[in-house]
Amino acid sequence: MDSLTITQPDDWHLHLRDGDQLISVIADTAARFGRAVVMPNLKPPVVSVAQALGYRERILAARPPGSAFEPLMTLYLTADTTPAQIQQVAATPQVVGVKLYPAGATTNSEAGVTSLDALTPVFEAMAEHAVPLLIHGETTDPNDDVFDREARFVDGALTRLHGRHPELKIVLEHITTADAVAWIGETGPRTAATVTAHHLLLNRNAIFSGGLRPHHYCLPVLKRERHREALVEAATSVANTGKYFLGTDSAPHSIANKHSACGCAGIYTAHAAIELYAEVFEAAGALDRLEAFASFHGPDFYGLPRNRVMLNLVREAWTVPETLSLGDELLVPLRAGERVRWRIAAQPS
Ligand code: DOR
Ligand code: ZN
Numbered sequence: 133m134d135s136l137t138i139t140q141p142d143d144w145h146l147h148l149r150d151g152d153q154l155i156s157v158i159a160d161t162a163a164r165f166g167r168a169v170v171m172p173n174l175k176p177p178v179v180s181v182a183q184a185l186g187y188r189e190r191i192l193a194a195r196p197p198g199s200a201f202e203p204l205m206t207l208y209l210t211a212d213t214t215p216a217q218i219q220q221v222a223a224t225p226q227v228v229g230v231k232l233y234p235a236g237a238t239t240n241s242e243a244g245v246t247s248l249d250a251l252t253p254v255f256e257a258m259a260e261h262a263v264p265l266l267i268h269g270e271t272t273d274p275n276d277d278v279f280d281r282e283a284r285f286v287d288g289a290l291t292r293l294h295g296r297h298p299e300l301k302i303v304l305e306h307i308t309t310a311d312a313v314a315w316i317g318e319t320g321p322r323t324a325a326t327v328t329a330h331h332l333l334l335n336r337n338a339i340f341s342g343g344l345r346p347h348h349y350c351l352p353v354l355k356r357e358r359h360r361e362a363l364v365e366a367a368t369s370v371a372n373t374g375k376y377f378l379g380t381d382s383a384p385h386s387i388a389n390k391h392s393a394c395g396c397a398g399i400y401t402a403h404a405a406i407e408l409y410a411e412v413f414e415a416a417g418a419l420d421r422l423e424a425f426a427s428f429h430g431p432d433f434y435g436l437p438r439n440r441v442m443l444n445l446v447r448e449a450w451t452v453p454e455t456l457s458l459g460d461e462l463l464v465p466l467r468a469g470e471r472v473r474w475r476i477a478a479q480p481s
Pocket of ligand 2: 147171381383
């Protein structure tokens with residue numbers, strides 16, 4: 133197969149930033165995806181519906197001319213989030229979910245949650261109104277080994293949360309371990325997971341190959357090969373009946389913020405996102421299942437219509453630029469200076 137036509141995909145987990153950075157990166161996503169779930173971890177975070185709608189307007193204004201790209205907004209859960217705000221989210225179709233960052237887990241998570249128990253009324257309201265909870269699933273105890281934090285979160289806080297609120301729709305974001313795959317497999321139809329291209333393509337050796345590679349550092353951190361294999365199996369197999377879908381977690385950071393004594397976590401993949409997933413599915417002999425993962429399972433879980441337009445991909449290698457603009461700075465995209473085996477055809481038909 134040298135070309136592939138699929139229903140236009142969506143990105144169910146994306147960082148677009150704001151201001152000049154937003155203007156630099158949005159065209160990459162808009163060229164590929166119909167919609168994207170936009171993360172609220174701005175500085176300051178997006179904590180109210182009014183803020184989410186304001187951010188949405190800035191995103192719409194930053195789209196390339198003629199683009200029909202649609203941002204799906206999220207709120208950042210804090211100790212101050214109320215059931216009344218959840219009702220407001222439920223009444224606002226432009227806001228599709230609420231994001232849980234355990235405080236300190238990742239970039240701009242300082243305002244995140246320290247006690248899940250204290251948010252019981254909020255989770256009850258979310259379950260009642262079918263508002264999905266999007267979870268960064270890692271423990272934050274500094275004594276926990278960084279490679280074990282997802283598995284510990286899944287076994288501990290996540291299992292307890294799901295046990296207490298079985299009706300709550302949960303998206304476990306950017307899963308990285310066989311443990312997360314097992315949990316998604318064991319739990320019912322209200323749980324699902326996004327999977328990034330980088331966690332499907334790379335194992336933790338990529339962080340250290342020939343020296344320290346800051347552009348392969350993200351959170352949750354890349355894991356060992358057996359976990360990568362479990363993710364590929366989950367995303368590409370016939371057993372993926374809808375619980376796994378595409379979420380890039382593309383997260384732009386300037387070179388200065390990556391090449392630093394305390395470099396930021398995040399990998400930029402929006403410039404080649406669906407193409408990189410096509411590589412994964414091709415290598416797994418599952419190109420015929422890319423469309424369900426990229427274009428069907430996400431909208432089905434969120435209760436939204438599937439896209440109607442199509443996207444054409446061709447198997448034609450191209451070389452990723454060494455750098456891309458990020459406001460008045462530069463970023464280094466995944467595969468910088470290297471080849472990607474698929475590209476999108478100029479015109480979606
Ligand atoms: O690698 C990451 N980057 N993981 C996250 O959870 C946040 C993201 C960011 O915002 O840069
Ligand atoms: Zn993210």
